[in-house]
Amino acid sequence: xxxxxxxxxxxxxxxxxxxxxxxxxxxxxxxxxxxxxxxxxxxxxxxxxxxxxxxxxxxxxxxxxxxxxxxxxxxxxxxxxxxxxxxxxxxxxxxxxxxxxxxxxxxxxxxxxxxxxxxxxxxxxxxxxxxxxxxxxxxxxxxxxxxxxxxxxxxxxxxxxxxx
Numbered sequence: 001x002x003x004x005x006x007x008x009x010x011x012x013x014x015x016x017x018x019x020x021x022x023x024x025x026x027x028x029x030x031x032x033x034x035x036x037x038x039x040x041x042x043x044x045x046x047x048x049x050x051x052x053x054x055x056x057x058x059x060x061x062x063x064x065x066x067x068x069x070x071x072x073x074x075x076x077x078x079x080x081x082x083x084x085x086x087x088x089x090x091x092x093x094x095x096x097x098x099x100x101x102x103x104x105x106x107x108x109x110x111x112x113x114x115x116x117x118x119x120x121x122x123x124x125x126x127x128x129x130x131x132x133x134x135x136x137x138x139x140x141x142x143x144x145x146x147x148x149x150x151x152x153x154x155x156x157x158x159x160x161x162x163x164x
Contacts, residue, residue: 009082009083010084010085010108011046011080011081011108011109011110011111012080012081012082012083012088012106012107012109013078013079013080013081013106013107013109014034014038014079014081014091014104015076015078015105016034016051016076016077016078016095016102016103016105017074017075017076017101017102017103018030018031018074018075018076018077019062019071019075019099019100019102020053020071020073020075022100027050027051027075028050030075031051031077033098033100034077034095034098034101035048037091037094037098038079038091040087040090040091040094041087041090042081042083043081043082043083043084044081045080046080046082047079047080048077048078048080049077051075051077052075052076052077053073053074053075054073054074054075054076055072056071056072056073056074060074060102071102074102074103082111088106
């Protein structure tokens with residue numbers, strides 16, 4: 001086993017939920033705070049998506065000011081970055097201390113995954129803007145969505161295996 005295996009930079013993706021009690025004009029500042037934590041430990045940000053308001057699949061309970069608060073929605077954003085494994089503990093510590101962060105997940109990933117999602121997002125945006133979309137582009141996007149969905153299913157299974 002190579003001793004450098006755990007010290008060489010890797011590609012990570014941070015998915016995070018911000019509490020929905022943040023006013024909409026303060027979302028960029030809260031997102032910038034999370035990005036700042038990532039920038040302190042990373043060698044460079046590869047891609048990111050600013051937080052958007054979503055409904056959660058289930059209620060999340062967070063202790064705020066010594067009281068349990070229940071949240072059914074949140075602002076979700078993500079950042080893909082390159083970083084040293086040793087910096088991940090520092091990032092997690094910062095995220096835990098940030099009262100605006102409801103929940104987060106950091107996973108090791110591949111640099112290439114981002115490009116598939118961006119292509120699908122671009123076609124999806126055109127559909128929502130009601131621009132005419134060539135059926136070939138729509139079919140290609142659906143094929144890519146199926147690939148992304150199957151990768152998500154594999155990820156869910158892997159997470160269940162790790163938790164069990």
